[in-house]
Structure formats: structure tokens, C-alpha cells
Amino acid sequence: MQTDPATTPVFIDGVRTPFLKSGSDFKKMLAYDLARVAISGLLGKTGISPEAVDHTIVGTVIQEVRTANIAREAALAAGIPDSKPAHTVTMACISSNLALAQAADAIRLGRASAVIAGGTETMSDVPIRVSRRLRAKLLEAQKYKSPLEFLKILKGFKFADLKPELPAIAEFSTNDTMGASCDKLAAMFGISREDQDAFAISSHKRAAAAWESGYYNDEVIAMQPQPGREVVHHDNGIRGDSSPDKLAKLRPAFVKPYGTVTAANASFLTDGASAGLVMSLNKARASGLKPMAIIKDYIFVSQDPRHELLLGPAYATPRILERNGLKPDDIGVYEFHEAFAGQILANLKALSTESFMKDKVKTSIKPFDMPMDRFNLKGGSLSIGHPFGATGVRLVTTAARRLHEENARYALIAACAAGGQGHAMLLERFDG
């Protein structure tokens, strides 16, 4: 792989806003506001001058039409000069992973030496559309010339045309919700409800412990939602009251009455944003910035959205290890996106299953049991939250920081996404 410091991509640092349950303190903010705060927080934390940023890339999933290129709006508002381009990417829950991958490629190709890669999402104010028929009539009405012509809008109008269209967290191609698909996956891999609940409880415990130890104070930018409102310092979805008995009482959230995915073992709808700084090693040195990690490699995978919608990490992990000549045990830090406890446990089971690794992934990597003492030690999306577009940069930021805290050499980040897609990224600790 690349060793020229002029084109070696390094991850300098990352930040995020607090991740809040949708409908809570960030409910009046636009995703643009959240991204603006994350980018300006990153500028403040790293000390890089806005003029030194060549490009900004932001991942997002559910788009607000007014800020279609949300990267540009957020970058401008954060003080990045108007002469510096910005673009928005979307790849479902791995959107900011894609932003980071593109940032690393721009450095590798010598097209940029400093790129901000981030992600943002609000689920508090999703675009709700009027029906297709009403939209068509409203567009037609723009051409009407006299008030009398507006009466035409009533021609053939049905009461049902007033029914709004809500965006669903579901596959376009199969109509399956993510939750229902996870239920199928958990059943396919024999993951019990008890195991899902136990994993969720552990995620909450780890996130709570990380906050208690002060770990997240260095990563999370405190922010004031509106003038006059209290400053928000912390994530608000982490629950200290998650006991096995309490979780066992919750009803299935998606597949009723026999499903195993509940509100407690699913990631919750979240508002938040993240931002990370990727530079060439040369530029980092010249700017006096100390990189945390080299972005060694990344991979995107995709598989059948009907049966393997959320199984991306189980494909991406062995493939990225194999092509970098590494074994699972060489990875000291694992950071996986926890869409659902059942999804994580199904992916881990797949990684430990010979037939899956040999016949499905077609890898020479031997099946392995995930070392849980290296896995998501600071909590994960189940407890911290999952603002779709922003999670990727959170994972990489935490992984890069853990490399130093845990004195490990390699970190592997993996995530699943709608569409049956997945991603993994390999980081190497940088101490130079």
C-alpha cells in the first residue's frame, strides 16, 4: 500500500455533537445546524485554519430539500471559505464512511491535502410529502393564470389525496423495514431474544462507563440548541435502567407477536452530526498536527437485500483482512455499528461459521470468534444512538482514539447499511 507521505491519508481527529433521541432537545434544529456545529467544533479542536481545508464532504440519508448539498451549506456556515468546494454523499447508514473513503482517496490521488469528512442526520423533522396526485395538481396549479382557474384543482379531487406520505425506514426493493429484516436475520442465525437483550444491556453499560470516565468529553462538542436553551453536553439515549427482566417484558417492535427485536435491542431514532479531519501525512506535519492513525484501506461490499440486508460487516471484515495480509487477531480495536443487537450477533456468528466464510465470503480467513474484550468497548449505536449519516465518522473517531488508549496497532471499523451494503475500514495507529 501507499507509503509516500505526500499521498498517505491520515486521520487527525474527529468530533461529534451529542447524539440525542429524536424529538428531544435538537428537535427544532436542521441537520444543517448539527453539521455546522460539528465542523466548527472540529476546526476549533484541531486548530486547523479554515483556509487550509481543501474540500468538505458530508454524508446524510434523509435529505431536507432546502439544503440538498448540505455539505456546502454547513461548511460555509462553519466558516470554511467560499472558494473551497463541498459535496454531499449518501449511502444509507454508511454515508459518512463513504465521506471518509472519498477523503482518503482525494489524498491518495494528490487532489487534496486536507479534507473534512462528516455526517449529519435529524429524524425529528423528516420531509413528509403530500400525495403524488396532490403534488401533480399543485405543480399544475403553478401555471394557472387566473384565480378562477384554481377551481380546476378540485376536478377529480379525492379525500384520500390529502393523505401524507411519510418516509419509511424500509427497503424500497423489498418493502421490509430494517427491524423486520433484522428479525429474519436473527432467526436465520438462531440468535435468541435473551442474547440480544444481554448484548444491548452491555452496550448501555459500556457507553455509561465511558461517559463516567470522562472519555467522551474529548470527542463530544457541547452545543446550545437555540438561544436561551440549556447547553447540551451529553448523549441522552444511554439507559442505566436496562435490566434483563425489564427488557424481557418489552413487546416486539416490528414482527408481532413473535419477533425478537424490541425498542431496547434496536438502535433508536437519533439526531446528531460528526466531523473528522483527513490530511496527507506531509500536510499534517507541515501544519504541526499530530495524526492519530493512517487510513490503510477501506472496502464496500453488497449482497442480497432480501436475505442478507444487514450482513455487510460479515462480508467486509474478512475481505479487508485478507487483502491486507492480516489475521483477525492482528486487530486490537474493533468498532462495529450496532444497528440492532440481533444484527451484530448474527454478523459475529457468521464470522465464526466455516460454511459462511468458505462458501459465502469465499475467503481464506479462518472462521473466528470475535474477541469481545476488543469490541465496541465504549458502547455503540444501540446505546449512544445512530444518526444515520453521522455514525461512520463516530466509529472511526472512537477507533482511532482507542488505538492510543489501548496501545493497539490496527483498528477495524465495520458497518451495515440499507440496500444490503456494507463497509469496513482499516486504521493503523500513528505515533510519528
Ligand SMILES: CC(=O)SCCNC(=O)CCNC(=O)[C@H](O)C(C)(C)COP(=O)(O)OP(=O)(O)OC[C@H]1O[C@@H](n2cnc3c(N)ncnc32)[C@H](O)[C@@H]1OP(=O)(O)O
Ligand atoms: C443499517 C442500519 O443502521 S438499519 C437501522 C436503522 N434504524 C432503525 O431502523 C431504527 C429502529 N428503531 C426504531 O424505529 C424505534 O426506535 C423503535 C420502533 C424500535 C422503538 O420506538 P419507540 O416505540 O418510539 O421507542 P420508545 O423509546 O418509546 O421505547 C418503547 C418502550 O421501550 C422502553 N425501552 C426502550 N429502550 C429501553 C432500554 N434500553 N431499557 C429499558 N426499557 C427500554 C421504553 O422505556 C418504552 O417503554 P414505555 O412504553 O413503558 O414508555
